[in-house]
Amino acid sequence: MFARYDYIIIGGGTSGCALAATLSQNASVLVLERGGSPYDNPSATDIGNFANTLSNISPKSWSQLFVSEDGVYNTRARVLGGGSVLNAGFYTRAGDEYVKEVEWNSDEVEAAYEWVEKKVAFQPPMLGWQSAFKDGLLEAGEFPYNGFTYDHIFGTKVGGTIFDRAGHRHTAANLLEYANPNTVAVYLHASVHKILFTTKGKPRPKAYGVIFQDANGVLHKVELAKNAMNEVILSAGAIGSPQLLMLSGVGPMAHLAAHGINPVVLDHPMVGQGMGDNPMNAIFIPSPSPVEVSLIQAVAITKFDSYIEGASGVIFSYSWTRHYLDGVLNYLNEMETSRTTATTTTSTQLSTQSITDFFKSFDPLLNATTKAGIILQKVAGPVSRGHLELRNTNPNDNPSVRFNYYQDPEDLEKCVEGITTITKVINSKAFSKFKYPDATVHGLLDLMLSVPTNLRPRHITSVFDLKQFCIDTVMTIWHYHGGCQVGRVVDKNYKVLGIDSLRVIDGSTFLKSPGTNPQATVMMLGRPTQAQQEDLEPTKRLPRKPVNCHPSYSGRRKDELQLDQGPGRHCEERRSQRRSPSNPVWSEITGIVSCTWRDTRRWIVADSGAIKGA
Numbered sequence: 001m002f003a004r005y006d007y008i009i010i011g012g013g014t015s016g017c018a019l020a021a022t023l024s025q026n027a028s029v030l031v032l033e034r035g036g037s038p039y040d041n042p043s044a045t046d047i048g049n050f051a052n053t054l055s056n057i058s059p060k061s062w063s064q065l066f067v068s069e070d071g072v073y074n075t076r077a078r079v080l081g082g083g084s085v086l087n088a089g090f091y092t093r094a095g096d097e098y099v100k101e102v103e104w105n106s107d108e109v110e111a112a113y114e115w116v117e118k119k120v121a122f123q124p125p126m127l128g129w130q131s132a133f134k135d136g137l138l139e140a141g142e143f144p145y146n147g148f149t150y151d152h153i154f155g156t157k158v159g160g161t162i163f164d165r166a167g168h169r170h171t172a173a174n175l176l177e178y179a180n181p182n183t184v185a186v187y188l189h190a191s192v193h194k195i196l197f198t199t200k201g202k203p204r205p206k207a208y209g210v211i212f213q214d215a216n217g218v219l220h221k222v223e224l225a226k227n228a229m230n231e232v233i234l235s236a237g238a239i240g241s242p243q244l245l246m247l248s249g250v251g252p253m254a255h256l257a258a259h260g261i262n263p264v265v266l267d268h269p270m271v272g273q274g275m276g277d278n279p280m281n282a283i284f285i286p287s288p289s290p291v292e293v294s295l296i297q298a299v300a301i302t303k304f305d306s307y308i309e310g311a312s313g314v315i316f317s318y319s320w321t322r323h324y325l326d327g328v329l330n331y332l333n334e335m336e337t338s339r340t341t342a343t344t345t346t347s348t349q350l351s352t353q354s355i356t357d358f359f360k361s362f363d364p365l366l367n368a369t370t371k372a373g374i375i376l377q378k379v380a381g382p383v384s385r386g387h388l389e390l391r392n393t394n395p396n397d398n399p400s401v402r403f404n405y406y407q408d409p410e411d412l413e414k415c416v417e418g419i420t421t422i423t424k425v426i427n428s429k430a431f432s433k434f435k436y437p438d439a440t441v442h443g444l445l446d447l448m449l450s451v452p453t454n455l456r457p458r459h460i461t462s463v464f465d466l467k468q469f470c471i472d473t474v475m476t477i478w479h480y481h482g483g484c485q486v487g488r489v490v491d492k493n494y495k496v497l498g499i500d501s502l503r504v505i506d507g508s509t510f511l512k513s514p515g516t517n518p519q520a521t522v523m524m525l526g527r528p529t530q531a532q533q534e535d536l537e538p539t540k541r542l543p544r545k546p547v548n549c550h551p552s553y554s555g556r557r558k559d560e561l562q563l564d565q566g567p568g569r570h571c572e573e574r575r576s577q578r579r580s581p582s583n584p585v586w587s588e589i590t591g592i593v594s595c596t597w598r599d600t601r602r603w604i605v606a607d608s609g610a611i612k613g614a
């Protein structure tokens with residue numbers, strides 16, 4: 001067994017990294033991340049590789065495909081830094097109304113955003129296509145123009161981005177530069193299988209540790225240090241957190257029993273409920289003029305609760321489209337196989353006709369279409385809600401998720417207004433340079449309907465009926481949330497209701513998606529508010545004595561330490577290395593943290609006792 005920690009954070013994603021950096025100031029922290037390091041392949045996170053990296057859905061890649069029961073492709077991050085390593089980079093805060101509604105202290109929220117922004121947020125360049133798009137939004141009536149701001153205010157604005165001017169991405173993993181390297185340990189390829197609870201002598205279950213599997217398939221157990229204040233914190237994201245709660249015996253009793261989960265630690269009917277994914281519909285616009293490579297920069301925050309965003313120059317090549325859709329087909333086949341062999345099933349059979357039709361008409365000679373832009377609308381909220389259930393008991397597999405896009409007519413109305421605004425932008429004078437003169441809106445809608453953006457049926461009426469167009473071509477903007485919502489699964493301080501020493505801090509706690517895009521707020525969640533801090537009581541902790549190289553030395557026996565001398569020396573050597581100044585990400589990382597990232601397997605294999613049959 002490893003040394004014991006004050007906090008064990010499950011998931012080194014967008015919120016997990018921020019949280020580890022914060023908590024390590026006064027306590028020992030272990031982060032267990034199932035994926036690898038984004039620093040292993042830094043160019044993969046550059047702006048020009050957005051589509052390639054996202055569409056690499058091979059088994060160990062950073063992007064894990066899942067297909068919701070609605071027939072919409074979706075992605076989960078599987079890498080240190082989580083969604084911030086894969087995302088489109090737009091950085092924008094939650095609105096004042098949101099902060100008020102969730103009863104956060106606005107001064108603390110402001111300070112927390114600033115902490116995040118110092119490391120990861122930049123002003124985007126706003127070149128030709130994005131400027132024309134922004135002017136088109138104003139021509140379409142999306143006033144006032146608010147200039148460059150991180151704030152969420154009605155009208156058109158230029159928001160932040162986590163890409164610097166050289167196109168390099170700065171992710172939540174960069175927030176670990178704030179961490180106290182003496183007290184934080186980050187294990188990669190460490191997939192948590194279960195949270196451990198004790199009820200011995202306790203009025204209610206208390207989390208005391210976790211079981212995780214390393215890259216070699218060996219299971220390990222790690223426990224909290226003995227202190228009533230210590231906690232396991234679940235930051236595995238909106239799919240991973242409810243899934244892991246259920247796998248650990250916390251969830252709807254009948255559902256857990258049906259999957260043979262024993263013991264059921266707590267019957268918690270709301271775990272996995274309230275899943276929301278903001279529907280996105282987009283229009284692809286081939287351009288006669290060259291366009292810059294841009295992800296989201298300008299946005300309209302409309303009064304009718306749809307956000308209009310745009311991107312340009314993203315490469316759509318035959319080979320990666322083929323590769324991605326083949327991956328989708330394989331995934332569906334595997335789902336179908338497990339569905340027919342499983343005793344319980346939640347899976348819907350989805351039609352792949354749209355993919356088959358697409359391949360029939362798709363030109364293999366088409367190599368890349370960089371001269372194009374996409375304008376999209378995202379429905380705020382949303383009102384429509386779904387749920388998450390286990391498919392099986394393997395934590396590495398996706399659970400079954402249904403979001404029920406556009407089930408509520410209110411969401412559908414917002415989409416129609418959003419698409420109507422997009423058509424005004426496309427037809428605006430300001431945007432005319434980036435649209436072929438003979439391209440009509442109907443033609444562009446028809447083009448979208450021919451692309452297998454999802455696995456839903458297409459209706460011939462969709463070109464003329466915008467409601468049907470929204471339903472047929474719905475996609476995700478990857479802002480899914482819920483499953484462990486505040487007030488339903490966790491309290492206002494993110495503690496799991498009915499359980500001690502366990503919190504959930506990530507996007508799964510949201511009742512609705514914050515801001516136009518959520519990542520700023522997800523990172524901000526990693527800075528506990530005053531009330532939560534008092535609850536976490538870091539100030540009551542004595543600062544840890546600096547430990548040798550690796551934090552897991554603290555509290556360990558001498559004979560165990562002997563085992564670490566090799567990697568320890570390795571750390572010392574690496575600490576003195578500075579990465580290439582041309583790569584700002586590398587140059588700022590402290591040796592200790594990076595050595596833990598890089599040597600995870602050696603640490604685990606060298607000094608832990610495997611736990612069999614856990």
Ligand SMILES: Cc1cc2nc3c(=O)[nH]c(=O)nc-3n(C[C@H](O)[C@H](O)[C@H](O)COP(=O)(O)OP(=O)(O)OC[C@H]3O[C@@H](n4cnc5c(N)ncnc54)[C@H](O)[C@@H]3O)c2cc1C
Binds near residue numbers: 035084190
């Ligand atoms: C393609 C894409 C584009 C997006 N575009 C934007 C954008 O432009 N702007 C914006 O604001 N937001 C965007 N988002 C959304 C944003 O990135 C997410 O909302 C946010 O990253 C979610 O953070 P999280 O901490 O809740 O989860 P994540 O960041 O997903 O972190 C969860 C972490 O937990 C790990 N994990 C899961 N299960 C386990 C386990 N059992 N054991 C160990 N580790 C585990 C995962 O590997 C992951 O690293 C986008 C997302 C995607 C995927």
